[in-house]
Amino acid sequence: QKEVEQNSGPLSVPEGAIASLNCTYSDRVSQSFFWYRQYSGKSPELIMSIYSNGDKEDGRFTAQLNKASQYVSLLIRDSQPSDSATYLCAVELEYKLSFGAGTTVTVRA
Amino acid sequence: SAVISQKPSRDICQRGTSLTIQCQVDSQVTMMFWYRQQPGQSLTLIATANQGSEATYESGFVIDKFPISRPNLTFSTLTVSNMSPEDSSIYLCSVQQGSMNTEAFFGQGTRLTVV
Numbered sequence: 001q002k003e004v005e006q007n008s009g010p011l012s013v014p015e016g017a018i019a020s021l022n023c024t025y026s027d028r029v030s031q032s033f034f035w036y037r038q039y040s041g042k043s044p045e046l047i048m049s050i051y052s053n054g055d056k057e058d059g060r061f062t063a064q065l066n067k068a069s070q071y072v073s074l075l076i077r078d079s080q081p082s083d084s085a086t087y088l089c090a091v092e093l094e095y096k097l098s099f100g101a102g103t104t105v106t107v108r109a
Numbered sequence: 110s111a112v113i114s115q116k117p118s119r120d121i122c123q124r125g126t127s128l129t130i131q132c133q134v135d136s137q138v139t140m141m142f143w144y145r146q147q148p149g150q151s152l153t154l155i156a157t158a159n160q161g162s163e164a165t166y167e168s169g170f171v172i173d174k175f176p177i178s179r180p181n182l183t184f185s186t187l188t189v190s191n192m193s194p195e196d197s198s199i200y201l202c203s204v205q206q207g208s209m210n211t212e213a214f215f216g217q218g219t220r221l222t223v224v
Contacts, residue, residue: 032211043201043215044152046110051209088151092211095140096167099152 003027004091006100014108019076021103023089026070032092033065035074037085038102044088048074079107111136115202115216122192122223129188130219132202137182142203142213143175152201158185192223 007022021035032051036044048063050056050072056063062075072091076083084107089100112135122128132141143155156164156177164177178186189196202216 032209034212043218044213046212046214049207049212090213092209095205095211096142096154096157097152097211097213098154101151 003098004089004100006087006089006103008101009103010106011103012106012108013079015079015081017079019079019083019105019107021074021076021087021089021105023072023074023091023100024070025072025089025091025098027091027093028067028070030091030093033063033072034090034092034097035061035063035072036088036090036099038088039085076105079105081107081109083107110206110212110214111138111204113202113204113214113216115219117219118217119220120222122221124193124223126192127188127190128192128221129186130200130202132185132187132216134183134204138204138206139182140205141179141185142205143177143185143187144201144203144215146199146201146218148198155187155200189221192221194223197221197223 004025013019035048037047038044050063050065060077064073086102086104088102090097114133141158144152146152154167155170156166158164158177158179160179176188200219203213
């Protein structure tokens with residue numbers, strides 16, 4: 001079983017809609033969870049970190065964590081064409097990050 | 110967040126040769142990390158580099174193929190040795206910061222093509 005799994009995508013949403021990204025992880029001991037955005041040809045950029053169960057909001061982004069279900073999600077509200085990118089879920093264990101395969105999001109104008 | 114400078118940004122190399130990638134950070138950090146991102150795939154951790162000790166390699170990666178130096182708290186190098194076309198990837202240097210020292214920030218990456 002892969003350590004970090006994401007919904008495979010690609011995900012296409014109209015401008016202004018909500019994009020919903022999901023991630024599950026296998027190791028219950030993990031304590032830190034992250035979402036990265038990666039534009040084509042660029043390195044990953046941290047957009048959200050979450051450590052406790054529940055929701056964390058930052059601008060148009062909301063991360064949700066459920067440790068009991070080993071599930072992390074990212075919602076992008078009011079999606080913009082500039083949100084078109086690959087989104088990587090990452091899970092920390094003993095200071096090392098494991099990344100999911102990524103979900104490519106395309107926002108249609 | 111730390112500013113991470115990585116070079117070269119890209120290179121095309123002949124098979125059988127070696128390439129050394131440099132990573133410079135603008136602040137002192139205990140751990141530096143090297144990742145590989147193969148075409149169309151996600152990031153895979155190669156090794157963790159601590160100053161003053163040997164790097165710790167992940168399963169599937171060995172020191173002979175990917176020797177790492179960490180001479181001080183702001184600098185590290187990764188060498189890709191005896192290259193083959195399968196080594197064509199993006200190599201990324203990373204440091205971790207934040208309240209729990211787990212938020213990873215990346216250099217701009219080195220795009221390596223082996224011909």
